[in-house]
Amino acid sequence: MDMTDMNSAATTTPSGRRQGEVILDLQNISLRFGGVKALTDISFNIREHEVRAIIGPNGAGKSSMLNVINGVYHPQEGRIMFRGQQRQKMEPHMAAQQGIARTFQNIALFKGMSVLDNIMTGRNLKMKCNLFQQALWLGPALREEIAHREKVEEIVDFLEIQHIRKTPVGALPYGLQKRVDLGRALAMEPQILLLDEPMAGMNVEEKQDMCRFILDISDQFGTTIVLIEHDMGVVMDISDRVVVLDYGKKIGDGTPDEVRNNQDVINAYLGSGH
Amino acid sequence: MDTRTSASEPGQGGAGPDTFPRWLMHHAKARPQQPAMREKEYGIWQTYTWAQVAENVRAIACGLAQLGFKRGDRLAVVGDNRPRLYWSVAACQCLGGIPVMMYQDAVAQEMAYVLQDAEIKFAVVEDQEQVDKMVEIQPDAPLLAHVIYDDPRGMRHYTQTLLMGLDELQEMGRIHDRNQPDFLDGEIDKGASDDISIMLYTSGTTGKPKGVCQTHGAFIAAARGAIQFDKLTDKEDILSYLPMAWVGDHLFSFAQATVAGFTINCPESGETVMNDLREIGPTYYFAPPRVFENLLTQVMIRMEDAGSLKRKIFHHFMDVARRCGADILDGKPVSGGDRFQYWLGNLLVYGPLKNVLGMSRIRVAYTAGAAIGPDLFRFYRSIGINLKQLYGQTETCAYVCLQPDGEIKLDSVGKPAPFVEVKLADNGEILVKGPMLLKAYYKRPDATAESINAEGYFMTGDAGFFDADGHLKIIDRAKDVGKMADGTMFAPNYIENKLKFFQHIKEAVTFGAGKEFATAFINIDLEAVGNWAEKKGMAYSGYTDLAQQAAVYELIRDCVEKVNADLAADPNMSGSQIKRFLILHKELDADDGELTRTRKVRRNFIAEKYGVLIEAMFEGRKTQFIETQVKYEDGRTGKVSADLRIEEVKTFAPQAGKRAA
Numbered sequence: 001m002d003m004t005d006m007n008s009a010a011t012t013t014p015s016g017r018r019q020g021e022v023i024l025d026l027q028n029i030s031l032r033f034g035g036v037k038a039l040t041d042i043s044f045n046i047r048e049h050e051v052r053a054i055i056g057p058n059g060a061g062k063s064s065m066l067n068v069i070n071g072v073y074h075p076q077e078g079r080i081m082f083r084g085q086q087r088q089k090m091e092p093h094m095a096a097q098q099g100i101a102r103t104f105q106n107i108a109l110f111k112g113m114s115v116l117d118n119i120m121t122g123r124n125l126k127m128k129c130n131l132f133q134q135a136l137w138l139g140p141a142l143r144e145e146i147a148h149r150e151k152v153e154e155i156v157d158f159l160e161i162q163h164i165r166k167t168p169v170g171a172l173p174y175g176l177q178k179r180v181d182l183g184r185a186l187a188m189e190p191q192i193l194l195l196d197e198p199m200a201g202m203n204v205e206e207k208q209d210m211c212r213f214i215l216d217i218s219d220q221f222g223t224t225i226v227l228i229e230h231d232m233g234v235v236m237d238i239s240d241r242v243v244v245l246d247y248g249k250k251i252g253d254g255t256p257d258e259v260r261n262n263q264d265v266i267n268a269y270l271g272s273g274h
Numbered sequence: 275m276d277t278r279t280s281a282s283e284p285g286q287g288g289a290g291p292d293t294f295p296r297w298l299m300h301h302a303k304a305r306p307q308q309p310a311m312r313e314k315e316y317g318i319w320q321t322y323t324w325a326q327v328a329e330n331v332r333a334i335a336c337g338l339a340q341l342g343f344k345r346g347d348r349l350a351v352v353g354d355n356r357p358r359l360y361w362s363v364a365a366c367q368c369l370g371g372i373p374v375m376m377y378q379d380a381v382a383q384e385m386a387y388v389l390q391d392a393e394i395k396f397a398v399v400e401d402q403e404q405v406d407k408m409v410e411i412q413p414d415a416p417l418l419a420h421v422i423y424d425d426p427r428g429m430r431h432y433t434q435t436l437l438m439g440l441d442e443l444q445e446m447g448r449i450h451d452r453n454q455p456d457f458l459d460g461e462i463d464k465g466a467s468d469d470i471s472i473m474l475y476t477s478g479t480t481g482k483p484k485g486v487c488q489t490h491g492a493f494i495a496a497a498r499g500a501i502q503f504d505k506l507t508d509k510e511d512i513l514s515y516l517p518m519a520w521v522g523d524h525l526f527s528f529a530q531a532t533v534a535g536f537t538i539n540c541p542e543s544g545e546t547v548m549n550d551l552r553e554i555g556p557t558y559y560f561a562p563p564r565v566f567e568n569l570l571t572q573v574m575i576r577m578e579d580a581g582s583l584k585r586k587i588f589h590h591f592m593d594v595a596r597r598c599g600a601d602i603l604d605g606k607p608v609s610g611g612d613r614f615q616y617w618l619g620n621l622l623v624y625g626p627l628k629n630v631l632g633m634s635r636i637r638v639a640y641t642a643g644a645a646i647g648p649d650l651f652r653f654y655r656s657i658g659i660n661l662k663q664l665y666g667q668t669e670t671c672a673y674v675c676l677q678p679d680g681e682i683k684l685d686s687v688g689k690p691a692p693f694v695e696v697k698l699a700d701n702g703e704i705l706v707k708g709p710m711l712l713k714a715y716y717k718r719p720d721a722t723a724e725s726i727n728a729e730g731y732f733m734t735g736d737a738g739f740f741d742a743d744g745h746l747k748i749i750d751r752a753k754d755v756g757k758m759a760d761g762t763m764f765a766p767n768y769i770e771n772k773l774k775f776f777q778h779i780k781e782a783v784t785f786g787a788g789k790e791f792a793t794a795f796i797n798i799d800l801e802a803v804g805n806w807a808e809k810k811g812m813a814y815s816g817y818t819d820l821a822q823q824a825a826v827y828e829l830i831r832d833c834v835e836k837v838n839a840d841l842a843a844d845p846n847m848s849g850s851q852i853k854r855f856l857i858l859h860k861e862l863d864a865d866d867g868e869l870t871r872t873r874k875v876r877r878n879f880i881a882e883k884y885g886v887l888i889e890a891m892f893e894g895r896k897t898q899f900i901e902t903q904v905k906y907e908d909g910r911t912g913k914v915s916a917d918l919r920i921e922e923v924k925t926f927a928p929q930a931g932k933r934a935a
Contacts (some may be wrong), residue, residue, distance in 0.1 A: 153316035158427075163545035165317065212428075219430055 019240065020048025022081075023224055024069065024192065029078035031064055031248075038064045039075065042250045044243045046192070051218055051225045053235045055259075056245035057268060062228045063105065065245065066194050069226065070102055071095040096125055101190035103181045105197045105228075111170030115180050118169055119155055122187025123148045155183045158220075159213060175206035182213065186221075193217065195227040199234055207231065211238050236260065244268070277697040278690050278744055290498075292467040293490040294532050295368040299462065301535045302328035305508065308535070311357045314542040314550055322357060324535070330358070330444065334365035335458055337447030338396065341420055341438075345370035345464070348392045348473065352376045352385070353400025355514040355540045358424045358440055360528060362398040363518075367471055367490075369461050371396075374473040374485065375519035382407040384483075388475060389415035392485055392716060398440065401425040409434060467491040473716060474521050474668050485716030486521075486668045495709035496671035497529040499692035503676055504638045510536035510558045511635070515547045521668040522642070526560050529671070551632035559639040563646040566661070569631055570653055591619035592656075599624075599656030604680045624657040633659050640664050642672070647775045648684050655682065663687050665748060669725065669732055670694075671710040675746045686745035696746060697731060702763065703752040704738050705731035737765065739846055749847075754877070756787030762849030764792065766877065769850060772840060776833040777802045781862050783875050784852065785888055791853040791925075793891040795884065796830055797861050803829070818916055821857040827921050830857060834923045842926035851925040854891045856898075858884075859916035865905045891920055 024046040031039040039061045046052050054062045067073045068080070071090040080087040082098065101122070109118050126148065127134075133141040156162055159179050164172060169180055178198060185193060198214065199207045215238055217223050229235050235242060236256040244252035244265050251264040259265055291297045301310065306325035313320050322330070343349070349366040351373050353359050363373040374392045376385055378400065385407055388394070395417050399405055401424065408421045409432075423429060424440045451458065471490040475483040500506070514527035527538045536558070541550040548569075577588050598612040608616075628634045639654070639661045646663065654661040660679065665687035666672035674696065677688030690696045694708040711732050715721040726732050737752040749755065749765040756764045766784045773782040773794065780799040786792030800817055803826060807814055814820040838851040862868040868880055881888060883902070890898035901915035 150316065153318075157316060160543065162317070162542045163549070216428055219428070 019050050022046070023048045023083060025079075025081040026068070027079045027081065029065075029068060029075045029080070031061075031068060031073055031075045037248050039068070039245075040248045042078075042245070042248075044250065044253050046224060046226060047241075048191075048224055049218065049222050050240040051214065051227070051238055053239035053242045054226065054228050054245065055230075055232070055235055055242060059247075060245040061248040062245055063196060064248075066102070066196055066226070066228060069095075069192075070100050070194055096188065099188070099191035100194065101185040101188040101192070102194035103178075103185050103196060103198060105200060107174075107177045107181045109169045109177060109181055109184065112168055114166050114168055115161060115164050115172075115183075116149075116152060116156070116166065118180055119152045119183045119187050120148065122184040123151065125188060151189075152187060155186050158186075158216070159183050175202050175209075178202065178206075178210065179213070182210075186217065189221075190223060192224045192226065195225065195229075197228055197230065199229060199231050207234060214238055277695065278740060278746075279695040290533070292494065293367070293462075293465040293469070294364060294471055294494070294529075295462045295465060297494075297532045298324075298328055298331060298364055298368075301532075305535060308508065309537045310531075310535075311360070311538050311540065312554075313357050313540040314546070314553075317542075319539070319553070327357075327361065327364075331361045331364045331368065332451060332458055333444040333447040334358075334361055334440070335368040335447065335461070336450040336454075337443035337445075338365060338371075339369055339457065339461075340446050340450045341396070341443070343369055343371060343396055345461075347371045347396060348374050348394045350374050350376055350389065350392070350394045350397035350399075351518065352397065352404045353378050353424065353518070354544065355516075355518055355523070355527065356400055356424055357540055359398060359400065359518060360514075360538070362422075362440075363472070363528065364532075367465070368458060370465055370469060372470050372473050372487070374475075375524065376475070377517055377519045378404065379517075382410045386411040386414040387483070388485075389418055391483075392473060393417055396420045396422070398422045399424070402428040405429065405432065405437065409437075412436070465490070467494075468713070470713060472524060474519065474524065476668050484718055484721055487713045487716055488671060488710075489713050492710045492712070493525065493529040493671050494533055495693055496525060496673035496691075497533040499673065499694070499710075500525075500530060500676065501534045503678070503692055504558075506530065506534050506536065506558065506638075508535035510534065510637075511554055511556045512536065512538055512558045512560070513541060513547070513551055513554055513556050514538045515541050515544075515550075516560070516562075521666075521672040522560060525672045526558075548632070552630070553632075555632055555635040557635045557637050559633070559636050561639070561641060562643040563641050563650065564644070566641060566646070566654060567650055570650060573627065573631070588623055591615075591623040594619050595624060595656035596652065599658060600652060600682075603655055603658055603660060604682065620658065627657060628659065636660065638662065640676075642666070642687075645771045645775075649775075651684055664691075665746065667734060669712040670706055670708075670734075673710050674704075674706050674734075677745075681743070681745070683741075683743075683745055686741060686747045688746065689744055690746070698739065699733075701752060702737035702739060702749075702755055704734045704736050704746070704748070706734060707731045758786055758792070758849050759788060759790050760849060763846055764850045765847070768847070769794075769837065769841070769852070770875070772837045773833065776836075778806065778829060779833060781869075781875065783862075783877065783880050785881065785891075786850055789892060792850045793888065794834065794852045794855040795880070795887070796834075796855055796857045798826060798830065798857060800861070817861060818859045818914060821859060822916060822919060824919075827857065827919060830855070831921060831923055838923060838925050842928055845928060848926075848928035852923055853925055854894070854920055854922055856887060856891060856918050856920045859900065859918060860902060860904060860914050863904070866903075887918065895920060 022045045027043050029039055029042045054065055056062050064073060068075055071092045071094060127144060129141040129144050156165055161179060164176060169177060199210050211234060214225060218225055239256055241254060242256055242259045243250060244259055246268040251268055252259045252262040291300050301324040307323050309321045310324040310327045311322045349371050351359055351362055366373045374394060376388055397408055399408060399421060405421060405423050412418055419436055421436050422438050422440050422443050426439050468489045468491055470487045471493055472488050473485045475485050512526060514523060516523040531538045539554045541547045577585060594615045598608045598616055601608050602616055636659055639659055641661060642664045662677040662682060665675040673691055674694055675687045675689060676691045694706060697705040699705055707730055735752050736748050737750050737755040738746055738748040740746055749768040754766055758764050764786045769784045770782040773779050778799055779796055781797035783795040784792055798821055803820060807820060820826060834852050834855055841847045841851050869875055887898055887900060897917050897919055899917050901913055903911055904914050905911050
């Protein structure tokens with residue numbers, strides 16, 4: 001495997017990351033809301049361990065695509081293959097059980113709860129004890145709680161948010177809330193992490209931090225990451241492959257360099273009076 | 275010449291081990307199960323006993339030896355206060371090496387200088403951030419052969435051959451130790467008291483940083499003296515949060531802890547320090563004045579938001595504390611009524627307040643490094659925190675003078691510490707001698723010879739004098755101290771600091787060397803004076819306008835008068851009272867070259883630039899026109915001009931002034 005030296009890892013496409021097999025394959029996806037075509041005949045795949053970006057101008061269908069992946073929307077046409085198996089009708093909670101976690105463009109956290117408790121909610125699916133055991137705080141429930149808390153603390157340490165551990169999320173600045181949202185998604189120990197505009201509304205420093213966390217997640221946990229992002233600099237720096245949507249159609253797919261030189265992409269962003 | 279020594283006998287004869295590795299092994303035997311270190315990790319305080327620390331130090335030392343670390347080699351240590359970095363220091367000492375402490379926030383070039391200067395082959399660093407710097411400067415420091423990192427996070431794709439994780443190093447060391455179990459004990463046995471135990475770099479505000487070489491004997495003497503002085507035991511708890519490369523942290527967290535056998539606590543991260551402080555509740559504490567100031571500000575802001583009843587109770591009992599708190603702490607006689615009130619206040623206000631600050635258990639707290647404001651100092655003492663001041667520098671293990679319990683004075687740094695001799699040169703410069711003096715500056719015999727005189731005294735460069743009770747007062751850098759026309763001492767910094775303690779005064783520059791009387795330039799604090807003006811309903815358009823208003827002059831004159839009264843009470847300084855002052859039309863600014871980047875006034879530059887104003891003050895003119903060029907932050911220049919008023923201030927006959935309060 002080819003290893004890059006550290007300097008280029010931070011600035012150019014990190015080719016040193018191991019890329020596995022296709023984990024999720026989207027074939028000829030079309031999604032309509034009544035007469036409105038949100039997505040038209042889109043095919044692309046996601047490989048294990050890669051950082052995959054979905055970009056495109058406003059209204060291109062990026063968030064719809066993400067919602068198709070995690071089961072919120074059901075495309076009228078097309079097939080979704082997850083680890084080689086065709087996915088049947090599915091709901092978001094089933095996606096979660098299959099190891100797909102996501103963060104939201106408009107942070108979805110419990111504002112009145114502490115950072116710890118918010119991240120703990122991400123562990124919900126991993127909890128095995130029943131209501132009765134938990135209510136009575138029986139041995140197994142206690143042991144389980146401790147194990148989950150350890151996991152949460154690892155995430156707190158990983159995201160460097162020790163100082164706000166017990167702060168209510170509502171009292172935190174926006175950049176930190178985004179980080180907590182990421183922590184909550186990470187607490188699921190997902191195989192695929194969907195990030196919906198993780199850097200929106202952040203300043204340069206916060207963006208740099210977030211980039212570092214995304215790369216570290218990919219590096220340390222081997223999580224496959226799919227992200228939607230508007231900041232082109234960020235996308236080109238941290239993604240392995242980029243798919244470009246415009247008006248619900250795929251107009252480009254490839255490495256950042258390929259996409260950057262794709263005439264259709266250039267037109268979509270610069271050319272046709274968008 | 276004025277010479278003072280502490281009553282205690284010299285430090286060399288004391289009982290106990292004479293090197294730090296021996297102290298460590300001693301504690302591992304004498305108190306194996308007692309906590310030596312704690313570190314908060316994953317939300318929980320993880321404890322390491324003395325036995326565990328000794329085992330880990332052993333493993334690191336043997337690992338370093340396996341890598342080829344030889345006696346006398348230097349080991350760079352860079353990072354936040356982490357147990358494993360403290361262990362690396364100890365491990366290096368076990369092998370007879372010299373740990374070189376570096377500031378973790380230094381930029382790569384600064385580190386390159388130290389690596390070259392100290393010819394460093396081995397470095398132990400905290401994390402990826404520091405590794406990046408080391409890799410960056412490696413071409414400039416060709417000797418650097420091994421960089422060992424504590425935290426493996428983010429290090430997965432680093433393939434440089436010089437890198438190694440501390441975990442692997444320790445594993446290697448454990449194998450080495452199993453194969454040659456006598457090796458390390460042999461190395462520890464070779465150590466001697468006058469071996470160099472540590473190298474700390476001076477800040478280098480004047481010229482290049484110099485590596486200060488201190489011996490085991492020096493730091494052990496300094497530690498032992500302080501332990502004896504403050505009756506420290508192995509039960510103390512301290513929070514280690516100040517930079518490891520700073521002499522104070524090395525004295526408190528390493529030397530004193532290793533000699534006394536008490537527990538050091540490493541905070542989770544830089545941002546959690548205040549929270550960690552509350553959880554640990556240290557018994558022994560050190561902080562620079564600005565930390566105490568921030569804490570007080572936080573308290574005051576939160577009190578402003580409290581309900582009116584709470585606020586009334588708070589202010590009432592703070593008045594009580596101000597009246598008698600410090601006296602109760604010092605064991606002076608206080609009336610029964612006051613004692614009762616203070617007891618009640620402790621129950622309602624001081625106790626809970628100390629708890630919130632994490633200071634409930636503090637027996638001894640020190641501050642040093644800069645002048646501490648009188649109100650600040652009194653506040654902490656009045657609520658029953660035994661806050662004291664000390665004086666020392668890197669070259670003296672931060673150990674020259676300490677304030678004894680019950681003899682606390684605001685403006686002195688206390689009496690010479692045990693084993694230390696302090697002498698004043700004719701020009702007022704403070705000279706010190708004792709076992710804690712530096713052995714040498716690394717590879718700089720010229721600098722060493724310059725700073726230690728023929729009789730073996732270290733020349734501190736500070737000027738001061740002893741007061742009637744034998745307490746040392748620091749007044750200024752010796753080179754800044756001048757003489758007035760009548761021969762009395764003129765210490766500009768000392769007077770300026772007094773002025774700056776008033777919240778309305780931001781900067782002050784005083785003049786008077788070679789003159790009949792002293793004068794001052796004042797910069798008002800726009801925020802504080804602005805608020806004051808708003809409350810009085812005064813209109814102003816900006817700094818220049820506000821600064822020249824008659825009411826503001828009156829406000830500042832009050833402050834200057836209080837300083838004069840203070841100076842008059844001091845026989846050494848009464849001649850340097852300020853007779854005239856003016857408020858400058860612009861704020862002194864680093865962009866205009868008037869301040870250094872660390873906000874110290876550049877006296878000579880200002881004297882030259884505003885020569886016409888100084889002349890006007892000494893000639894007794896009422897106003898003076900001035901036009902100055904200013905540089906804006908975007909690089910453009912502009913002009914500010916004004917007719918400045920010059921006002922007279924009342925001066926006091928020597929000794930006649932009462933303490934301003």
